[in-house]
Amino acid sequence: MQAVEEATAWLAEKGTGDPIQAISGATPYLRMLGQLVGGWFLARLAIGARSNEDVGDADFRNSKMTVANFYAEQLLPLTRAQLGAVTAGSSDLFAVPEELFST
Numbered sequence: 001m002q003a004v005e006e007a008t009a010w011l012a013e014k015g016t017g018d019p020i021q022a023i024s025g026a027t028p029y030l031r032m033l034g035q036l037v038g039g040w041f042l043a044r045l046a047i048g049a050r051s052n053e054d055v056g057d058a059d060f061r062n063s064k065m066t067v068a069n070f071y072a073e074q075l076l077p078l079t080r081a082q083l084g085a086v087t088a089g090s091s092d093l094f095a096v097p098e099e100l101f102s103t
């Protein structure tokens with residue numbers, strides 16, 4: 001997915017010079033990858049259910065394809081939504097002085 005490629009390139013470029021930049025995008029990047037890999041696993045499940053009539057009955061196979069379709073339409077698009085958080089940088093993380101957290 002293009003958003004993951006963009007995020008990876010940004011982290012590699014910015015994080016090499018300033019590790020804080022990479023750290024600031026790490027959590028949304030991992031969330032992005034998790035969403036993408038989840039979609040990949042469900043797509044493989046749907047392909048297997050569609051191409052292998054020896055597994056379960058038709059309702060079972062159809063349910064696997066329905067779940068994969070739901071994920072692809074409802075959850076996989078969130079992968080792209082993480083790009084802004086990955087590439088936002090670290091400026092906002094350090095904008096509030098540390099001493100304000102202790103009051």
